[in-house]
Amino acid sequence: MNPVVVKRLVAQALEEDIGSGDITGMAFGGVPAIGRFVAEGNIIVAGLAVAREVFRQVDPEVEVELETADGAAATHGDVLLACSGSGAALLAAERVALNFVQRMSGIATLTRHYVEAVAGTGARVADTRKTTPGLRMLEKHAVRMGGGHNHRMGLADGVLIKENHIALAGSLAKAVAHARRHAGHGYRIEVETTSLDEVRQALAHGADIIMLDNFEPLAMREAVALIGGRAMVEASGGITLNTIRAVAETGVNVISIGRLTHSAPAAEISMDIFPA
Numbered sequence: 001m002n003p004v005v006v007k008r009l010v011a012q013a014l015e016e017d018i019g020s021g022d023i024t025g026m027a028f029g030g031v032p033a034i035g036r037f038v039a040e041g042n043i044i045v046a047g048l049a050v051a052r053e054v055f056r057q058v059d060p061e062v063e064v065e066l067e068t069a070d071g072a073a074a075t076h077g078d079v080l081l082a083c084s085g086s087g088a089a090l091l092a093a094e095r096v097a098l099n100f101v102q103r104m105s106g107i108a109t110l111t112r113h114y115v116e117a118v119a120g121t122g123a124r125v126a127d128t129r130k131t132t133p134g135l136r137m138l139e140k141h142a143v144r145m146g147g148g149h150n151h152r153m154g155l156a157d158g159v160l161i162k163e164n165h166i167a168l169a170g171s172l173a174k175a176v177a178h179a180r181r182h183a184g185h186g187y188r189i190e191v192e193t194t195s196l197d198e199v200r201q202a203l204a205h206g207a208d209i210i211m212l213d214n215f216e217p218l219a220m221r222e223a224v225a226l227i228g229g230r231a232m233v234e235a236s237g238g239i240t241l242n243t244i245r246a247v248a249e250t251g252v253n254v255i256s257i258g259r260l261t262h263s264a265p266a267a268e269i270s271m272d273i274f275p276a
Contacts, residue, residue: 001049001141009138010053013096018058025091032276033087035094037101039074040268044112046070046142047104048081051097059089071108071145080269084276094271103135104142105267111146111260117241121248123255126151128236130258139261151256159183160211162192172198176205190234199223203230211256213237217246224251 037051048066055062062085068074080101083090114125127143128151129136140150152158161175169175172191179189190209191202196219202210203226212223214237224233234254235247247255 001137005137006050006053007057009134010050010057010096010100012134013099014054014057014093017096018092022088022092025088031087033085033090033273034276035083035090035271035273036079037081037098038270038272039076039078039080040270042073042075042109043105043267043269044108044146045072045074045080045101045105046108046145047101047138050100050104050138051081054097054100055083055085055089055093058093059085061085062089062093070141087273087275090273094273098269098271100138102266102269103132103264104138104145105269107139107142107261107264108146109267110264111143111148113241114244114255114257114260115147117244118248118255121245123248123252124149125244125260126234126254126256127260128256128258129154130262132261143260146260148260149254158190159187160190160192163194172201173205176202176207192236193223196223196226199226203227207231209234211236212252217243217250220247220250220252 045068048070052064052066055064062083064081064083066081067079074080111125118125126149127140131139136153140153143150152160159179161179166172166175169178176189176191188208190211191207192211192213193199193202194213199210209232210227211234212220215223215235220235227233233252234256235252236256239247239255239257244255
């Protein structure tokens, strides 16, 4: 994660939450305290460095010890982070620090479930750009901590021709030609397809990656056989934990899943604060 971006995101979150001051917490400014982040269930941890930055920005005098690492598994009762400092500082930082770690650990945990579901198939689990605005870097870090892979970070990172590009260009062939002309030789061309006919067109026009969008497993298997290793194959669209194994067994190389980031539940983590 880019530390400059982390600092900016934390500053924005603290400004949103604390504003001109924690009215309740100010009453405890003279009380030394100890705090602990505790897992309330089985999770994959992510976001601890972000939490540490929260405490640093609230009060540089707060001491923070990370008791585990991003990407590690934790079970109920495990301590993830310990901190000490003024009670006012710990109270002011609590919610923002927890929000980041709960959100990121939730994504990492869900990603790990998907990764485990395809174990042994050779298929990679990848995220998408369906992220919380402004938090993409953090959420994609969490996907990696869960064992997944990142798709494009943003539009500048790769060529992906989708149905709206094809509609604007007038045909799949014209869309690929436009992309090759403007993107430069260093980019691979990925084309989203919705039928075997479009797969054939994408192959004919030299697509490097072919996305099979909302294909049923039988049609997906046919598409993989048709492509025959001439392009990388990505599956996408409505894939759940119940269906991902069948998708992976069709022979696709990558499975991209928007719900890793847009639908992950927050991990159950609490912060206990008590007098030092």
